[in-house]
Amino acid sequence: MINSTIAKLALQALLGRRRFYLLLAFPVLLIGLVGLVTALTDGDAAWEIVPGLGYTLVLPLVAILASSSVLGPEVDDGSIVYLLSKPVSRYGIAISKWLVALGATLVAGSLPIFVAALITGDSARAVALLVGAAVAGTTYSALFLAISAVTRHAVIASLMFVLIWESLLGNLFTGIAWLSISQWGVRIAHALSDELPDPANLPWAIGASAVVTVVGVWFAGDRLRSFSLRGED
């Protein structure tokens, strides 16, 4: 199913020129801030930043950037039709591109969260955060790939999901934790370390993450299968 040429091209699109620096800026910002706060204050002030900033902003934004840059530009300028005219399974295309986006999300999103958590001290909770961030990163990248395959405004639509649904409304209504990818990640991390909150129940968090991931990648392939090119709007 996995096509190495498509994966290689997607990787080039992801790391090409200035995009790489934008992708790099997030981990640098997170680790730099946590390092600074740890150095300047005593107590656990720095630890509170890691899930707060890492899970709700850095991880989803890295996932949005990665997922939309493996598929977005091609859909945007229409050159995706040249790829789709090749006798390659559309699901194969979706899976290859998703794997690249997933790798970038894990390296530039989940790993820095782990490093930042390590800086604050305790390694048990850092491992818990890494596992949670890996699950949430996987789910995010699949969901955002599916959104990229549907609309040209994928970045804004994904941002609205993350910033308005998960952050703004999630802070007002606790029930949204049941429908929030970052909260599923936090719940899975809670199973490994009690220092994290417990927003939903564990089987739900695992099951929902798995379902969204599988359905997201399948849906992206399905959209590519019945792709129609439209003009600029």
Next chain:
Amino acid sequence: MSDTPQIGQSRPGVIHDLGYRHYDGVRDGTPTIARTLFVTGLRHAYGLGRSGKSKVMPFLLLGMSVLPALIVVGVVVLTGGSALPISYADYTNQTQLLVSLFAAAQAPVLFSRDLRHRSIVLYLARPLAAPVFSMVRWLSLTVAVWLFMAVPTLLLYLGALLAGIDKSDQTTSWLKAVVLQVLLAMMIAGITGLISSVSLRRGFAVVGSVMALIVLTGVITAVQAISADQDAASAATAVGLFSPWSLYNGLANAWDAGVDTFAPVEGAWPLAYALVAVLLVGGCLLGLVARFRKVGSR
């Protein structure tokens, strides 16, 4: 060519006739062209005059930022309160996520599309020069962002007046908020416009703007909260210089417009905040002019 006065033909190489048919009547000058471009840009920022799908995003965001104002007014009217539970300036602060998203989403509409499709050369070959063109685009975005902030606060103000809350207080507070909103809109439009004119892919322009407006503000708020917690009030105030939203909040706090900050902005700090805000706008405008000069000369 005719001997009618050629207004606005000061630069060499300006194309007036695009071919098909010669025109030798009186031409409108630069102000008219600039005004038309401004109105078109303002309409396009809200998706007016564009396809139906491009109206969805701006009006969805506007609806989301107006809804809480309507709810607040409804609650005040029904419960007969004697004051609004939130000040006008603070309402804009509370809905900052929506304002930032709106600016990030609509700045590429005004700044990226002409550059990406190279239609900018056609614009700049006409009587409007690159600096004026970029200024007019920026003005369109500024007014669009300002309207986005002003509409909900105007509804709040009208609701407060209709509910019979003390008029003079409300008017002063609302006018302060409007002035602050204008300054904030100038900063936000400058930053997002500059980012969108440099990064031509819509996705990257949006993520870059979100990074500059939302992520940076989140980081600064976290640092301010920690500094205030550690009794380093001047550090909390100094950090506030680095984000348009913290500048806005600091100025609103100093001007008594009803926004709470982690540490009170007082003494010479308001002057520093105002200077940084003006310098930020000026720097973004210089950057925009330089950028459009460069693409226009290629």
